[in-house]
Amino acid sequence: MRLIDLTIKELWHRKSQLTSGLLAITLGIGVIVGIRTISVVSEKAVAVNLDNLGANILVLPQATSVDNYYSADIDAPTFPESYVEKIVTSTLPGVDNMSPKLSRRVKIGNENIVLTGILPKSEIASKPIWQQNGIQGNKVNASCAPKPGTAPAKYLDPKLQRKGIQDLAESDCFVGSAVAQRLNLKEQGTLTIEKKSFSIVKVLPETGTVDDDRVFANLHTVQKLLATGEQISAIEIMGCCSAISDGLLSKMRNILPDTRITTIGQIVSTQIETNRMMNKISLVFLIIILFVGSISIGNYIWANVNERRKEIGILRMIGYHKRHIYYILVLKALIMGIVGGIAGYIVGTLAAVWLGPQFIGIVVSPIYTLLLLSIGLSIFISVLGSLIPAYMAGKIEPFSNMQED
Amino acid sequence: MLIQINNLTKTYQRHDGAINAVDNLSLDIPKGSYVTITGASGSGKTTLLLILGGLLQPTSGKMKYNAKELDLQKEKDMATFRSNHVGFVMQSFALIxxxxxxxxxxxxxxxKENDKDKNRKRALELLEWVGLSDRTTHYPKELSAGQQQRVAIARALANNPDLLLADEPTGNLDPSLSEEILGILKEINQKQGTTVVMVTHSPMAAEYGNTKIQLKNGKLQIIKN
Structure with a gap:
């Protein structure tokens, strides 16, 4: 009979102790795994959400009111289109896709609509300097969007679908659903604005925002039509969430001092804060569980040592050395650490998968790499907790088995 | 001579002062002898047995084993000494x-030996020798007191010790079982040549020894050969 056989038999012999000891480790590791799993999945969800959201930074002229992010550009004062290049040439980390636009209210018959000039993706891509600096997004490593190699996120939010317009010819336009309804417009039809005729490429689906009242046309066509010259009323930017929190806005304000730069503050900051809080909670729990877990295991092993004084005395009497006693107890902690780590991973993952959708509305998938970390952490906690009791057990006299109960 | 002890003293510090459980004791134990130690409670007989078995460190004095002096203060050496040379039989059986x-x-x-199959074979031989070959898978609580003590004796003989130390081996047994156990110890001494040192309260058990020692206040009072 080897010492590992003795250790396993002893563990099995005291099932209630084993259960309570394992429960302590399992719960501790489970809490860490659960929080970490939700936190990692949440971070990914934020990245995808931000990508779906498209632009989250808006550059406006200084005097503009920003009561509503979605309508702040309408009738706003203008600034030169060259500001786009100022941002691009600054190579600020964390600046992803950019989209300059010009918006003005115009009348078509008796209806007020908003005419918005935008640059389609194909036109942005045709500017070599913008490409070199990663204006298309994929070349900017600081992006918080999914990493290269992952499928590019689509604009799932219908409010933002017009931001993904690939081509927009000089006399093409997209019309919002409310405009189409009021003016009885159909796709492939025509629309005349300020004596200029546009072909309707698409009627955008209803979004419930001011975009429903917009007509989107090529920026340069709109500039000519409104005789504004190379002026724009806003630049929409997709800024990396972590870069925003690291002061991207103030850096941009240094480059464009006569502009007003704002974010969809509630969305970005709340999500960033949530992620930060989750990470902090993970860390706090990790520290607490390291302490409490080690003390719990230490207490368990210590109680076990006291209960086994006679057995340890017998082993010492028949010739086992102190190192054998240390080995038996640390081996026991190691076994409990491995089992507790696996059980903790399963419990924590199941809890995260079940609770994630219910409490924070995200679908949580298991993170398999956490299994190794769970086992490692669990072994560390268990073995750390067993060291002092094992040392004390080595001091038990070999004649302890002669003491009566 | 298997064991020679010289001026052995074991002092315990108590709240009412120091007490010598073994007091300046010298004794020779020949190879193959059967020594019984008697004495009143507190006379120091168990303390002497523990020191002989390397379980307890004396306060002073020397001990030689096979003419080689043992360093009684080195815990590691004493553990090796116990596993190589000594078998123990205790009143409470001391089974796991x-x-x-x-x-x-x-x-x-x-x-001493990591070969699982070899150890199993040897353990089965020992159980057969003590008449328990049909109890190999029984746990201590499933065995009678006499059977438990026979398992303890088989364990004591596992590593072929030169010295078998027994502390009140019949203390928890009825008279008929006591005679059975004492008979086994005598057989070990006579057939295998193992030196036996037995501490007992029982005058009947003490008669099994060929050297009978009586202790009083930690000192040798009578030696009968």
Whole structure:
């Protein structure tokens, strides 16, 4: 009979102790795994959400009111289109896709609509300097969007679908659903604005925002039509969430001092804060569980040592050395650490998968790499907790088995 | 001479002062002898047995084993001494409750030998020798007191010790079982040539020895050969 056989038999012999000891480790590791799993999945969800959201930074002229992010550009004062290049040439980390636009209210018959000039993706891509600096997004490593190699996120939010317009010819336009309804417009039809005729490429689906009242046309066509010259009323930017929190806005304000730069503050900051809080909670729990877990295991092993004084005395009497006693107890902690780590991973993952959708509305998938970390952490906690009791057990006299109960 | 002890003293510090459990004791134990130690409670007989078995460090004095002096203060050396040369039989049997009869013997064999099959074979031989070959998978609580003590004796013999130390081996047994156990110890002494030192309260048990020692206040009072 080897010492590992003795250790396993002893563990099995005291099932209630084993259960309570394992429960302590399992719960501790489970809490860490659960929080970490939700936190990692949440971070990914934020990245995808931000990508779906498209632009989250808006550059406006200084005097503009920003009561509503979605309508702040309408009738706003203008600034030169060259500001786009100022941002691009600054190579600020964390600046992803950019989209300059010009918006003005115009009348078509008796209806007020908003005419918005935008640059389609194909036109942005045709500017070599913008490409070199990663204006298309994929070349900017600081992006918080999914990493290269992952499928590019689509604009799932219908409010933002017009931001993904690939081509927009000089006399093409997209019309919002409310405009189409009021003016009885159909796709492939025509629309005349300020004596200029546009072909309707698409009627955008209803979004419930001011975009429903917009007509989107090529920026340069709109500039000519409104005789504004190379002026724009806003630049929409997709800024990396972590870069925003690291002061991207103030850096941009240094480059464009006569502009007003704002974010969809509630969305970005709340999500960033949530992620930060989750990470902090993970860390706090990790520290607490390291302490409490080690003390719990230490207490368990210590109680076990006291209960086994006679057995340890017998082993010492028949010739086992102190190192054998240390080995038996640390081996026991190691076994409990491995089992507790696996059980903790399963419990924590199941809890995260079940609770994630219910409490924070995200679908949580298991993170398999956490299994190794769970086992490692669990072994560390268990073995750390067993060291002092094992040392004390080595001091038990070999004649302890002669003491009566 | 198997054991020679010179001026051995073991002092315990108590709240009412120091007390010598073994007091400046010298004794020779020849190879193959059967020594019984008697004395009143507190006379120091168990303390002497513990020191002989390397379980307790004396306060002063020297001990030679096979003419070689032992460093009684070196815990590591004494553990090796116990596993190589000494077998113990205790009044309370000292069996591990969650191990079967076979495993209780195997665990003693494992100190010196890691071969699982070899150890199992040896443990089965020992159980057969003490008449318990049909109890190999029984746990201590499933055995009678006499059977438990026979398992303890088999374990004590596991590593072929030169010295078998027994502390009140019949203390928990009825008279008929006591005679059975004492008979086994006598057989070990006579047939295997193992030196036996037995502490007992029982005058009947003491008669099994060929050297009878009586202690009083930690000192040798009578030696009868």
């Amino acid at each position: 409750p969650y191990l079967t009869a076979l495993e209780n013997i195997s665990i003693a064999l494992n100190v």
